Amino acid sequence: MLDLKLMQKNPDVVRESLEKRGSKIDVAEFTALDEKRKTLIAEVENLKAEKNRVGPEIAKRKKAGEDASDLLEKMGQVAARTKELDVELNEVQALQKDWMMSVPNIPHESVPVGKSEEDNPVLRTWGEVPDLGFEPKEHWELGAELGGLDFERAAKLTGARFSLSFGWCARMERALAQLMLDTQTSLHGYTEVIPPYIVNRATMTGTGQLPKFEEDLFKLTDDREFYLIPTAEVPLTNIYAGEVLDEAVLPVKFCAFTPCFRSEAGSYGKDTKGLIRQHQFHKVEMVNFAHPDKSYEALEAMTGAAEKILQLLEIPYRVIALCTGDMGFGAAKTYDIEVWLPGQNQYREISSCSNCEDFQARRADIRFQPADSKKKQYVHTLNGSGLAVGRCLVAVMENYQQADGSIVVPEVLKPYMGGLEVIEAK
RNA sequence: GGAGAAGUGGCCGAGUUGGCUGAAGGCGCACGCCUGCUAAGCGUGUUAUGGGCGUAAAACUCAUACGAGGGUUCAAAUCCCUCCUUCUCCGCCA
Numbered sequence: 001m002l003d004l005k006l007m008q009k010n011p012d013v014v015r016e017s018l019e020k021r022g023s024k025i026d027v028a029e030f031t032a033l034d035e036k037r038k039t040l041i042a043e044v045e046n047l048k049a050e051k052n053r054v055g056p057e058i059a060k061r062k063k064a065g066e067d068a069s070d071l072l073e074k075m076g077q078v079a080a081r082t083k084e085l086d087v088e089l090n091e092v093q094a095l096q097k098d099w100m101m102s103v104p105n106i107p108h109e110s111v112p113v114g115k116s117e118e119d120n121p122v123l124r125t126w127g128e129v130p131d132l133g134f135e136p137k138e139h140w141e142l143g144a145e146l147g148g149l150d151f152e153r154a155a156k157l158t159g160a161r162f163s164l165s166f167g168w169c170a171r172m173e174r175a176l177a178q179l180m181l182d183t184q185t186s187l188h189g190y191t192e193v194i195p196p197y198i199v200n201r202a203t204m205t206g207t208g209q210l211p212k213f214e215e216d217l218f219k220l221t222d223d224r225e226f227y228l229i230p231t232a233e234v235p236l237t238n239i240y241a242g243e244v245l246d247e248a249v250l251p252v253k254f255c256a257f258t259p260c261f262r263s264e265a266g267s268y269g270k271d272t273k274g275l276i277r278q279h280q281f282h283k284v285e286m287v288n289f290a291h292p293d294k295s296y297e298a299l300e301a302m303t304g305a306a307e308k309i310l311q312l313l314e315i316p317y318r319v320i321a322l323c324t325g326d327m328g329f330g331a332a333k334t335y336d337i338e339v340w341l342p343g344q345n346q347y348r349e350i351s352s353c354s355n356c357e358d359f360q361a362r363r364a365d366i367r368f369q370p371a372d373s374k375k376k377q378y379v380h381t382l383n384g385s386g387l388a389v390g391r392c393l394v395a396v397m398e399n400y401q402q403a404d405g406s407i408v409v410p411e412v413l414k415p416y417m418g419g420l421e422v423i424e425a426k
Numbered sequence: 427g428g429a430g431a432a433g434u435g436g437c438c439g440a441g442u443u444g445g446c447u448g449a450a451g452g453c454g455c456a457c458g459c460c461u462g463c464u465a466a467g468c469g470u471g472u473u474a475u476g477g478g479c480g481u482a483a484a485a486c487u488c489a490u491a492c493g494a495g496g497g498u499u500c501a502a503a504u505c506c507c508u509c510c511u512u513c514u515c516c517g518c519c520a
Contacts, residue, residue, distance in 0.1 A: 038476095
């Protein structure tokens with residue numbers, strides 16, 4: 001959520017910033033609501049002030065055994081009027097809140113202006129795109145031929161966009177998760193967390209999935225308003241919802257390996273084969289709570305932490321900056337890491353690292369107490385995949401495939417694979 | 427799932443025959459005073475959000491907030507309802 005004061009004072013600056021990302025806001029609508037709200041507040045508060053003045057007088061008279069019926073009648077009217085206005089005020093406030101909650105974050109000044117993913121600049125590439133010397137297969141072919149992946153039976157169990165993996169493939173996914181967690185915790189100072197995979201409405205609202213993106217989520221058909229997490233960013237970021245942290249504890253860095261659940265509404269026809277786009281997948285997620293002065297340094301470090309995994313696996317990738325038109329709802333700045341997939345002959349997203357600044361912190365009410373001032377401030381929150389495990393599995397399979405259809409286990413994964421060095425058809 | 431108990435400010439803890447309690451008292455913390463160190467002592471202060479007034483900040487002022495949300499009432503921390511959380515006992519279970 002944006003700062004209400006910013007919206008009140010500089011609505012046109014906000015409007016222009018949001019236009020860069022292709023979002024239109026109706027400033028007049030906001031201003032009208034805000035004026036209405038202020039008018040109602042003034043009126044309600046005057047009535048309440050009167051109530052508070054007269055109340056003790058009634059008590060005094062009653063105690064003295066005097067008649068207070070004139071005051072009682074007057075206050076009866078005041079109470080009735082207050083009730084009416086309160087209802088009206090609540091409606092206006094709810095409208096204004098909905099309005100504010102539906103407005104995306106303002107892009108950081110360093111974000112390249114653009115309309116779509118076509119305009120995302122490549123910042124750096126790592127590793128050489130290899131010439132395998134044979135026609136590379138896609139991961140689902142490899143997975144089927146080597147007995148690791150079975151999408152047909154997964155569809156039988158549940159439906160489209162689910163997967164079932166066996167043996168070496170299941171183990172390799174676990175190995176990758178281990179490698180990622182071990183690296184992020186011991187090398188990059190992250191604290192490992194196991195959060196709930198089901199969260200409530202307030203939590204989903206805190207990170208920005210709700211109210212606007214309900215259709216992307218799986219909701220439990222239960223009257224409790226529980227949702228399956230689409231990413232561990234949601235529970236991790238909300239860990240400190242409603243809390244005030246000591247400045248000295250910043251930055252707090254959490255990582256978690258969790259399943260992620262996405263309805264993928266609107267993505268029909270995209271990536272229908274294989275593991276790239278699933279309703280359920282695994283991801284190691286990193287979340288930082290950073291001091292506002294340090295959050296952009298933290299974003300660079302977090303992106304580097306994600307890149308490190310691909311470096312250890314020795315798989316080529318590139319880092320791009322998302323342009324204003326391609327960024328997610330809550331992000332002020334985002335870097336994507338795209339991994340090379342020989343089977344698809346292209347780079348595909350495997351991580352997205354964002355600084356949300358105080359956008360989520362304001363929604364979730366996460367603040368810190370500065371040592372040198374009384375005023376509490378919102379922290380900056382960052383999140384990044386480190387990495388998407390399923391897609392990483394795809395990258396390993398496709399990059400390490402051999403001409404004979406086998407897959408060589410990357411050096412760094414061998415300790416996690418129980419001595420297995422090559423995956424071959426039986 | 428069944429039966430009970432509880433949820434007050436940074437913490438502890440008063441306050442349940444409704445009214446003058448944003449909230450006694452204590453602790454903690456901040457500033458000041460005093461004491462020739464330390465300890466003790468004294469004084470003052472110590473929440474958040476929103477409105478008004480200000481160019482802004484401060485100050486001032488008004489409103490709201492005693493787990494959350496509703497209700498009763500002229501008036502609720504105090505009465506009623508729903509929900510959430512915690513604790514105890516029983517049952518069940520990985």
